[in-house]
Amino acid sequence: MQPAPTPSPALQRRLRVHEAVRELMAEQGFRISMDAVAARAGCSKQTLYSHFGSKQELMRSVMQEHLDMATAQLDDGQGDIRTVLLAFAVEHLQRLSDPHVVTTCQLLSAEAAQFPEEARTLYRDGCDTLQQRLAGWLALAMRRGQLRLDDASWAAELLLGMIVGLDFERQRFAFPHRDTDALRRRWAEYAVDAFLHSFQPLAASGHA
Incomplete structure (x- = not known):
């Protein structure tokens, strides 16, 4: 087996910057600054602006x-x-169970009223885009006859809600949650199977 290629210096720098942003968001929320990112990533602020253009584009x-x-x-x-x-x-x-993600979401939720535009942008670039990508995949499955024809965007939102259930809220409020791979997989199987049962093609469900 060939060893994985060594990332280029540019890619290594981008990875360091991204990791710095994730760490700082868990600590500072929307108050994160380009100065703080540069210091944490070990580069200059000029380098950040040169590669990303603005704080918004970096996020x-x-x-x-x-x-x-x-x-x-x-x-x-x-x-x-x-x-x-x-x-x-x-x-x-698994990603929603990452302690950094839970902490970041708790902090961002608390600050959303103070930073409404940043909060809306983060939602559009994150949750909304995730729903759109899933909806595109489900729409293709519907056209192939693997799922019954329906509103793909609503189906994507429904599936995401079924997958997450109440577990993310349990973590936000420090309540016992599904904290092992086995428990998360068992719930994922339950949610996916329930979704597929609800959206099975009409012919498969016995309807004309």
Whole structure:
């Protein structure tokens, strides 16, 4: 097996910057500054502006990386519909169980009223885009006859809600939650199977 290629200096710098942003958001929320990111990432503020242009674009870049990883299972296109959706669901639950993610969401929720425009932008670049990507994949499955024809955007929102359930809220409020891979997978299977049962093609469900 060939060893993985060494990331280029530019990619290594981008990864350091993204990691710095994630860490700082868990600590400072919307108050994060380019100065703080530069200091944490070990680069100059001029370098950040040269590569990202603005704080908003830097945040969008971090969110884009997160979404690319979150939807990688959908992009792969391998396996049947249940296999793909189950892999997506398990990955989604694992990411939402990351302590950094939970802490960041708690802080951002508390600050949303103070930073309404930043909060709306973060929602559009994160939650809304995730729903759109999932909706696009579900729409394709509907056209292929793997799911019954329906509103793909609503179906995506429903599926995301089923996958997460109340577990993220349990974590936000420090209540016992599904904290192991086995528990998260069991719930993911339950949610995906319930969704597929509800959206099975009409012919398969016995309707004319």
